Amino acid sequence: MRDFSARHPELAKLAAEVGKFGSVGAAAYVVQLGATNLLWGVAGMGPLSGQVVGTLASIAVAFVGNRFWTFSDRARTGYGRETLLFLVMNGIGLAIQLVCQGFSVYVLGLDGALAQNIAGNVVGVGFGTLFRFFAYRTWVFPEQPEAVRERTVREP
Template sequence: MRTFLTRRPRLAELITQLGKFGSVGAVAYAVQLAATNLLWGVVGLGPLTGQVLGTLVAIAVAFVGNRFWTFADRARTGFGRETFLFLLMNGVGLLIQLGCQWFSVYVLGLDGPVAQNIAGNVVGVGLGTLFRFFSYRTWVFPEPPAAVTTAEGPGAEDAPHEDPTTV
């Protein structure tokens, strides 16, 4: 297996990212489950309100873990840009999660605590997680751009480069 992954560094990188993403996600998921169920059971919030607030707490945990661990080797494109895109992509993930919850509660009529957890915290989180991983890798924490050289041919990387702005 090690030889296989050595020959395929992009696959090895993907597997490493998936492991880190899964670990961060597991912590954020535990936080989300605890917060959501606390808001439903102790505070008495409705199913969708509790789901939104619990998920917002988990999003904060996930941002820190993904920015500084999962995608630590990726290009830094600015804290504001990354935060905005992270929140935007999590908003879409949350809509996926809420869509599953809404369908279960208001279409299927399954509004008990177990049904709410399965719809929102299993099916919804699962589908939202697939979207989040893809969007984080692609847009939020993109790969650094490849180095650009202006000279061509063998040894071009060692050749001196002229500044095109000077004449």
């Protein structure tokens, strides 16, 4: 395995990022799942509003984990910029979730708790997660420019 990692460092780095992203995402997912189900069941919120509030809670967990752990070795482009882009990308990810859930509830007529969880918290989160991983790596936490990377490696 070490030979493969040595020959393909970019794949090893990607695998590490996927693993960290997945761990952070799992923690955020637990927060979202718990919050949305509490809001739907205990607070009596509607399916879409409960999904929004639960997702907002999970976004806070995801930002801290991804900025300071998953993508900690990437360029720091400013806390404000990263926060704004993170929120925008999560807004798009949330829209993906809501489309999946809205389709299930309002087009297919599946509005039970199980159907809401499958549409919003499984299918929607799945598609939203794929988008988020790509967006975070590409725009929110970009690679360091080559010149900066070389200086960082050479300096003790």
